[in-house]
Amino acid sequence: MVESTPAEQDAARKIFGDRLELAERYVEHLATSGMERGLLGPREVPRLWSRHVLNCAVVAELIPAGATVAAVGSGAGLPGLCLAIARPDISMTLIEPLERRVIWLNEVVEDLGLDNVRILRGRAEQVVDDVDVDVATARAVSALGGLAGLTIPLLHGKGQVLAIKGRSAEEEVQKAAKAIRKLGGRETAVVTAGSDLLEEPTTVVRITVG
Numbered sequence: 001m002v003e004s005t006p007a008e009q010d011a012a013r014k015i016f017g018d019r020l021e022l023a024e025r026y027v028e029h030l031a032t033s034g035m036e037r038g039l040l041g042p043r044e045v046p047r048l049w050s051r052h053v054l055n056c057a058v059v060a061e062l063i064p065a066g067a068t069v070a071a072v073g074s075g076a077g078l079p080g081l082c083l084a085i086a087r088p089d090i091s092m093t094l095i096e097p098l099e100r101r102v103i104w105l106n107e108v109v110e111d112l113g114l115d116n117v118r119i120l121r122g123r124a125e126q127v128v129d130d131v132d133v134d135v136a137t138a139r140a141v142s143a144l145g146g147l148a149g150l151t152i153p154l155l156h157g158k159g160q161v162l163a164i165k166g167r168s169a170e171e172e173v174q175k176a177a178k179a180i181r182k183l184g185g186r187e188t189a190v191v192t193a194g195s196d197l198l199e200e201p202t203t204v205v206r207i208t209v210g
Contacts (some may be wrong), residue, residue, distance in 0.1 A: 002031045008049040011197040015057045015086050022085050022112050028054055030076055036177040037104055039076040047067045055164070055202050056082040056139060062090025062162055062204060064087055065162050072124045073103055073141040077108065079164060083137070084117045093131055094119045124150040132156045139164035144205060151207075152183040158210030161185075169203045184209050206210035 004012065016023040030052070031045045044052065056079030063069060063083065067090040071080030074094035083093040094117060096102050102121045109117050119128050120206050136151035136159070146161060151161045165172060169190045180188055187208040 002045065002048050004049040007199065008009065011194075012049065012052050012057075014197060015054065015060065015194075019085050019088065022081075023053065023057070023082075025112060026077070026081055026085060027058065028107065029111070033107070035074050035105065037100060039104060041137050050198075050200075052078055053082050054194070055200075056200060057086045058197060058202050059083060059162055059204060060086040060166060061193055062159075062191070062206065063087060063090060063135055064204060065098045067091075068132075069093070069135045070095055070131050070133045070151075071139060072136060072138040072147075072150050072154070073097075073120075074105060075140075077105055079139050081112075081117070081136055084114055085112070088116055090116060092117045093133065095124050095127055095131070096121060097123045105209055109192055112195060122153065128153045136160075136161060137162045137164070143176070144172040145179045148176055148180045148207065150184065152180070152185060155209050157184065160209065161207040163205040163206070163207070165190075165203050165205050167203070169205050172176070173205060180207055186210065 027048050060083050069090050070093040072095050074080045074096040080092055080094045105119050131154045136154045172190050185207045189206050191204050191206050192201040
């Protein structure tokens with residue numbers, strides 16, 4: 001069992017509600033087979049809840065009800081699986097090019113019985129014709145300029161990108177402003193998620209398109 005602090009447990013209960021057990025099982029997958037197969041390093045295990053799962057899951061508060069969502073570069077399911085568990089009302093598409101990661105994601109989705117998730121193997125730019133969503137999200141994929149080129153086309157002219165970023169978010173927005181506008185981004189803002197739940201809220205760059 002992956003240890004969590006009382007504050008983390010409280011936040012997890014509020015975010016996941018009656019699906020908390022699914023979130024706990026997902027964290028166990030990350031800490032065991034996820035680590036064994038190199039999806040994340042052993043150093044990350046003690047901080048799986050705070051730094052990874054809760055950090056991603058709070059972004060659910062920015063997603064409209066019943067939205068279709070795509071997570072680019074899904075890797076270990078951060079943020080895609082966290083959001084799919086927290087929000088059974090959304091339809092999540094995980095986009096991941098590496099076969100070994102896709103195999104792992106399929107195993108986890110099957111074990112958790114998540115019927116609101118589909119997994120596509122490929123790069124974001126290869127699956128544009130198969131994906132048309134309201135929201136595109138990503139974490140730790142690339143700098144915002146490059147990421148905008150991977151995510152905005154998946155919206156097909158209307159929707160929003162929610163990119164989970166760190167302290168350099170404002171700087172990245174300035175550098176990528178031109179590229180975002182060229183791709184059809186109408187408005188770009190740095191917002192936070194989970195400020196009432198987490199000690200360190202999640203920084204998100206929100207790009208509105210159309």
